[in-house]
Amino acid sequence: MYNWKELLEKVNDGIAAMSFDRKPAELYAPIRYVLSMGGKRIRPVLMLMAYNLYREDVERIFSQALAIEVYHNYTLLHDDLMDRADMRRGVPTVHKKWDSNAAILSGDSMLVMAYHYMMRDCPAGKLGRVLDLFTETALEIGEGLQYDIEFERRNDVGEDEYIEMIRLKTSVLLAAALKIGAVLADAPDSEAYLLYRFGENLGLAFQLQDDYLDVYGNPEVFGKKVGGDILCNKKTYMLINAYRLADAESRDALDFWVNKADGTFNPSEKIDAVTRLYDKIGIRELCDKKIRFYFEEARRVWEQVQLSGERKGPLWDMAVSLMYRES
Amino acid sequence: MYNWKELLEKVNDGIAAMSFDRKPAELYAPIRYVLSMGGKRIRPVLMLMAYNLYREDVERIFSQALAIEVYHNYTLLHDDLMDRADMRRGVPTVHKKWDSNAAILSGDSMLVMAYHYMMRDCPAGKLGRVLDLFTETALEIGEGLQYDIEFERRNDVGEDEYIEMIRLKTSVLLAAALKIGAVLADAPDSEAYLLYRFGENLGLAFQLQDDYLDVYGNPEVFGKKVGGDILCNKKTYMLINAYRLADAESRDALDFWVNKADGTFNPSEKIDAVTRLYDKIGIRELCDKKIRFYFEEARRVWEQVQLSGERKGPLWDMAVSLMYRES
Numbered sequence: 001m002y003n004w005k006e007l008l009e010k011v012n013d014g015i016a017a018m019s020f021d022r023k024p025a026e027l028y029a030p031i032r033y034v035l036s037m038g039g040k041r042i043r044p045v046l047m048l049m050a051y052n053l054y055r056e057d058v059e060r061i062f063s064q065a066l067a068i069e070v071y072h073n074y075t076l077l078h079d080d081l082m083d084r085a086d087m088r089r090g091v092p093t094v095h096k097k098w099d100s101n102a103a104i105l106s107g108d109s110m111l112v113m114a115y116h117y118m119m120r121d122c123p124a125g126k127l128g129r130v131l132d133l134f135t136e137t138a139l140e141i142g143e144g145l146q147y148d149i150e151f152e153r154r155n156d157v158g159e160d161e162y163i164e165m166i167r168l169k170t171s172v173l174l175a176a177a178l179k180i181g182a183v184l185a186d187a188p189d190s191e192a193y194l195l196y197r198f199g200e201n202l203g204l205a206f207q208l209q210d211d212y213l214d215v216y217g218n219p220e221v222f223g224k225k226v227g228g229d230i231l232c233n234k235k236t237y238m239l240i241n242a243y244r245l246a247d248a249e250s251r252d253a254l255d256f257w258v259n260k261a262d263g264t265f266n267p268s269e270k271i272d273a274v275t276r277l278y279d280k281i282g283i284r285e286l287c288d289k290k291i292r293f294y295f296e297e298a299r300r301v302w303e304q305v306q307l308s309g310e311r312k313g314p315l316w317d318m319a320v321s322l323m324y325r326e327s
Numbered sequence: 328m329y330n331w332k333e334l335l336e337k338v339n340d341g342i343a344a345m346s347f348d349r350k351p352a353e354l355y356a357p358i359r360y361v362l363s364m365g366g367k368r369i370r371p372v373l374m375l376m377a378y379n380l381y382r383e384d385v386e387r388i389f390s391q392a393l394a395i396e397v398y399h400n401y402t403l404l405h406d407d408l409m410d411r412a413d414m415r416r417g418v419p420t421v422h423k424k425w426d427s428n429a430a431i432l433s434g435d436s437m438l439v440m441a442y443h444y445m446m447r448d449c450p451a452g453k454l455g456r457v458l459d460l461f462t463e464t465a466l467e468i469g470e471g472l473q474y475d476i477e478f479e480r481r482n483d484v485g486e487d488e489y490i491e492m493i494r495l496k497t498s499v500l501l502a503a504a505l506k507i508g509a510v511l512a513d514a515p516d517s518e519a520y521l522l523y524r525f526g527e528n529l530g531l532a533f534q535l536q537d538d539y540l541d542v543y544g545n546p547e548v549f550g551k552k553v554g555g556d557i558l559c560n561k562k563t564y565m566l567i568n569a570y571r572l573a574d575a576e577s578r579d580a581l582d583f584w585v586n587k588a589d590g591t592f593n594p595s596e597k598i599d600a601v602t603r604l605y606d607k608i609g610i611r612e613l614c615d616k617k618i619r620f621y622f623e624e625a626r627r628v629w630e631q632v633q634l635s636g637e638r639k640g641p642l643w644d645m646a647v648s649l650m651y652r653e654s
Contacts, residue, residue: 022466022470023470024470024473024474024477026473026477027469027470027473078431078432078435081431082428082431082432101409101476104405104408104409104431105405105409105469105472105473105476107435108405108434108435108438108469109465109466109469109470111435111438111439112438112462112465112466112469113466115442115458115462116462116463116466119455119458119459119462122455127454127455127458128446128449128454131442131446131454131458132446135439135442135443135446136443138436138439139349139436139439139440139443142354142432142435142436142439143349143350143351143354143436145432146351146353146354146432147351149428149432150351150353
């Protein structure tokens, strides 16, 4: 049995060992670049951990673990292009370092490569089931991204809609990573299903945590600047509920900051003011409660998985550490 | 046995019957739009014809035929975005009608849908082989598109490089369509291989024909304006060879037109002048000869397919009609 750190090392070794000897080199350079940016490698490690619940020979599904990381990084590459984000993980994004056509084309090839790795060395008889789940997940993620884009243009996004959007955009990939690991390990269908549901709830808690940390994270460990969502009026769980629950005075104050033209205020002034409004309206507790709700849901599902506590230890520890992360 | 027209009708019916009931509707509207633009549906029909060489129940692989058309249209969608092309088949392209993010995201989902249809109802035991070929083909097409982009920035593109680029960009998909049809029909491996090689050569002839028709096509049937490649100095087979074979005087004249700033000439004046230069240098005959060369190669491979003339009739007729098309 492996712990998180051991599997993370294996994933990083696998990524470092990926060969990009196809031509033209210019098509594959951005792919290599994106994959070398680092990151927590949460999805491939979750897949290996789910597999490791049932089987020891985790190297048997390295290719599938790699596939899910390649896929995830392709979504980041195209997202950054669509968001016109200049930086990721401290370095220029692909469309800044190269250009937008390179980002489109290399991203497209990454998606195809994800399928390539998902199929390569796929344990006998599992190909159809794994690819069906992967494909359905990829469609759902596209749908989540589309909702995300549409919500930016709307002012009446409800909490339920928001939760469904982040479920599609974030949760289903964590869920699929876990389920694919279980399916490849020949776990009973009932448990593969539980692992999917576990991942779905964990993913919701995880994404809400992201919203939370963007406001209340410790700037020294958060990685990106705290308050980024506030500055661009991103319709997060926090902002949606702040509007829903604010009294007339707080709502006016929110409106003031949300509608204030860029350049007419000091960024930290806006971040401080909106954070104080969130505090006053009770958004910090509300978000914290919602994160705990989904984490408890995840735990409830997890407890139904019929394996020994020892067997289940590493994956659970990993889930807890994701919940208590500060970045 | 079906002829081209019957299969085309079946493909068009299949596309018209595709359901887009997933949400959000805004993600799927551009996909429906692109697929409803029409087109010759060459790739799905070729797949059905290859299958029909061996089996009658062509409806068994409709989903795979649809997949290859969805894939092809996804490449057009992203290509038009990368080329900043405003129109296709007489209507605005997706990034003009919607925006570039819609083009990126809907295109991405189309690629995933192509995999979905390729897997759906895939005849037993064929899934791995079909998807491996499809995935390798999609990687090659990305490579061809990258070469195409790079060639635009280079002035020393050789004829061989150009042929390899169009092989990757155009031929391998025709070849893969034919081979997938054969594989799904349980054709002998040797014949599936021959059909691939047949498609590869046919594709080269077909793409060179495109270059040729852009200069020498009949404007009344060509669909797009004759001379488009000349106006934007596209490095086609014609222009590459014109530079290679021109004497000093003709080369100066070519340089004059290629380097003349937009807006300083009447478009038809440039088209006429460059066409006359092509005539003078002997490019028309050269291109015509090259088209015939690849078509003869295709015929040579085709003759090795061990089926009756009657059986082979419809596909061959189709190949001939592609060669003698005027648009």
